[in-house]
Amino acid sequence: MRPTVRGITTRRSGVRGSGAGATDAGAGTGGAGPRIRTGRGRRWAAVLATGAFVVAGAGGFASPAQATVTASVPVDFPTHCIPPAIAGIPPIDGTTTAEITVDNAAPEVGETVTVTYTVVTPAAGNPVDLALPADIMTPTGAVTVGGAQSATVTVAGPKKNDPVPGKGVFPSFSMTGTFTVTAPGQITLSPGDYNIHTSYIMELDTPCTVTDPPAPVSETIIASDGGGQVNERAISLGAASGRAGEAVAVTGTKFTPGTAVTLAGRAGEGQTGDTATVTADGSGRFSGRLTVDDPATTGIVAYEGGAWDAARGAGPQAYTVTGGGGIPDGSQRLDTSVKAGTLSMLQDGDTVDLSAVDFGRGGVSRGSLRTVTVEDYRGGPAGWSLTGRVTDFTGPGGATIDASALGWTPVCATKPGSPSTCAAGSPGPVGSGGATLASAPDGTLTGGEFTVDARLALNVPAYAAPGAYSGVLTLTLT
Incomplete structure (x- = not known):
């Protein structure tokens, strides 16, 4: 047989x-x-995934906070995250818990408010058994401003995190940014999209978007009329981070119609050499792109005239350079990649x-x-x-x-x-x-x-x- x-x-x-x-x-x-x-x-x-982040299961969704809320509260909202392409993981929906806080809950019109966006529980975790080391994560995101005025505030956090055990929950992180108060009344702040950039073996991004925007209101501030002239110029960025040498989209409103506007990078209180020029249209709006080469960049501004003037400009909007570097004089950068x-x-x-x-x-x-x-x-x-x-x-x-x-x-x-x-x-x-x-x-x-x-x-x-x-x-x- x-x-x-x-x-x-x-x-x-x-x-x-x-x-x-x-x-x-x-x-x-x-x-x-x-x-x-x-x-x-x-x-x-x-x-399989490489440094990528797996989205946790969805939980209950919180109802939007009432407009009369004047104290910060954590909120839950459905989130749609896209792991890095190398992971081969399809987009997965989860729940993010976040909280918005401010340095001044009763500002006057014309004052600058610092916003802190804390992701208490990210909709992501370590997908592998291998522990991830400390300080490999750079978070960026956006805060939605509503009520008496409308705006999108970009926020960024430092490259800092505790080690993450294998298959462990990803830690909480905070991001900050600023905006100028342009109208009196109740101003609401809601968490928006955020991105987790990791620099471990390779540079990877896990963008997470609000499934049904806007997310619930986490903070409400009451602005009073300061009585002075208000600069209503405002800008928004297409992204809150990018590698050195990449261009970021910048849009502006309420600038002087027909005026040349300078887009520039900021490194703390100083200006970098990264600049571009656009022209505001007949309604005072513009749309342009700024190539950011300086890795020390922390924000982007736009202004009329020959130099930065807070009375004739807008920003800074937070921006983080997540990789790359400057090129010395007389040198040429040679780029390649390992796929x-x-x-x-x-x-x-x-x-x-x-x-x-x-x-x-x-x-x-x-x-x-x-x-x-x-x-x-x-x-x-x-x-x-x-x-x-x-x-x-x-x-x-x-x-x-x-x-x-x-x-x-x-x-x-x-x-x-x-x-x-x-x-x-x-x-x-x-x-x-x-x-x-x-x-x-x-x-x-x-x-x-x-x-x-x-x-x-x-x-x-x-x-x-x-x-x-x-x-x-x-x-x-x-």
């Missing part, structure tokens, strides 16, 4: 169980010995023929798994795991050999120069519940090429019905 094991199939598994590849099992042939098919020359890929790839495997053939055993004697039907090559070109901190599970072996007249009768002895070799080192799974039964064939652990930087093999052994009962038997061994790489 020659049992036949047919159809090693391979399945692709993405993050959080998403994605599954196709099963390729061929028809059985009698008298050929056990066979396992594996989809010759085909490649399946699965990308992250995927986690994939390639199988050397699709059929395994196990040795025949004799009716009445039974015994072990032996063979070797077709070699599997694992290629991890993601370049991040996540490891991988290659597992397998097998079906029952079916034979003539409905006869079966239980899946638990198949065992393996895995072997794994690492290509020299690979950042990771693979480990073979433990010898033992495979069964329908599955077992680990090989794996590589999480690390600061993982990746490489790995060759995986296994010796197969099927324990055939002495009086199994004569004929061909087939089973399907499915390998899953995550």
